[in-house]
Amino acid sequence: MxxxxxxxxxxxxxxxxxxxxxxxxxxxxxxxxxxxxxxxxxxxxxxxxxxxxxxxxxxxxxxxxxxxxxxxxxxxxxxxxxxxxxxxxxxxxxxxxxxxxxxxxxxxxxxxxxxxxxxxxxxxxxxxxxxxxxxxxxxxxxxxYERLTETQSQLVQMEKMKVVGALASGIAHEVKNPLSAILYGVTYLCEQIKSPEQKIQVTLTNMKEAIARANNTVNDLLNFAGTTSQNSKPENLNELVEKCLSLVHHEIDKKHVKVVKKFDGGLPEVNVDRNRIEQVLVNLIFNAIQAVADGGQLELKTYCRRISEDLDSLPDLGKDKFKPGEMIVVCDVEDNGSGIQPQHIPKVFDPFFTTRREAGGVGLGLSVTKDIMENHNGVVLVENRPTQGVRARLVFHASDGAALSDQ
Ligand SMILES: Nc1ncnc2c1ncn2[C@@H]1O[C@H](COP(=O)(O)OP(=O)(O)O)[C@@H](O)[C@H]1O
Ligand SMILES: [Mg+2]
Structure with missing residues (x-):
């Protein structure tokens, strides 16, 4: 035998x-x-x-x-x-x-x-x-079987997103109009009621803030669904970061956050929709501010790099979007806050994922950010820093003119 x-x-x-x-x-x-x-x-x-x-x-x-x-x-x-x-x-x-x-x-x-x-x-x-x-x-x-289940849940997720997209513009219309009427009314009341009663003023201010939050959520939803159009022009990323810092200076001051800026003065321009990238930067800066303790630190860096021949200097970028030899422009938003629990890392870009529900978090910030970066053919990466806190990284293609002038 x-x-x-x-x-x-x-x-x-x-x-x-x-x-x-x-x-x-x-x-x-x-x-x-x-x-x-x-x-x-x-x-x-x-x-x-x-x-x-x-x-x-x-x-x-x-x-x-x-x-x-x-x-x-x-x-x-x-x-x-x-x-x-x-x-x-x-x-x-x-x-x-x-x-x-x-x-x-x-x-x-x-x-x-x-x-x-x-x-x-x-x-x-x-x-x-x-x-x-x-x-x-x-x-x-x-x-x-595991791969199949994962693909299936991705498909379900994509289907859900389609529904969200389809509903978004309808919801926006139904919600934004009443919201502006309420905002108008509250603003009017603020002006008219000169009551010495402090509670009334506080109540009205809280109402205004609540309206602004609801309005932002609807805007996020619209952006997420890609229903707002894109209008790209060559922009200087340093200027956009500065502008966003000024937009959120109130939050920064309130929490005594120390801001460290490390900007590359000779940064090539990037071809972006200014409003959308501002929204991305505000999302990331807000996340950082929310994560740090009082007196924490926020570090903003910009720099450019030429991608090495084998992409080894930036392995997470994906070879489909960035080609070896190409010039990229990077913005890092770093904080020394709470960091992200390892089991949450794969979920942070999921729509509606938030660990800040009690504090009013909706969980759309990073999914909108990802969506906008993808529309710009760029990348957003979020990871814990080795020491403490989080580093969010935005990677853009340098605009064509910039790439040529560099050669
Ligand atoms: N800088 C950061 N530090 C710690 N956790 C973060 C940071 N940025 C994002 N996260 C985590 O990712 C989640 C999703 O963020 P985001 O999409 O902006 O939604 P939201 O801010 O409404 O919670 C947050 O709830 C938080 O758990
Ligand atoms: Mg957020």
Missing amino acids: NQPSQSKFTQPLKILIVEDNQIDRRILESMLQESSTPVSLLKTADTLAGAMELLGQHSFDAVILDLNLPDSEGKNTLTKLIGKYPQVAIVINTGAYEDEVGIHTLSYGAQDFLVKGKYTGYVLNKALHYALERKRLERELNAA
């Missing part, structure tokens, strides 16, 4: 035998030692607890498992082992009278089974071979 092809086992195997019957254990050991399959590690355990301990210490490829052990019986033995170590291939070693049991174990997650007293070294070898191959296929299937 032909032996199963040895070449399939590219690496020597690490095998654990779990068997409380000493004779059965010895048989297995000697069969494996004489087998054509190379084995680099062979361990044995006579209890489930012992097996679990060894599985915690070594990464075995396969376990040959007797189901009835002093500390665990039948199917339980298998489910406990798989529950803790799902990556290992399992060949069940059942008693001769348990043929039925063996077959059932396959549906409980074992990859193959042997019936004691009825196998030879060749059969054992073949069972291990099949078990490993089935386990590998199972892993591939799981990975494919």
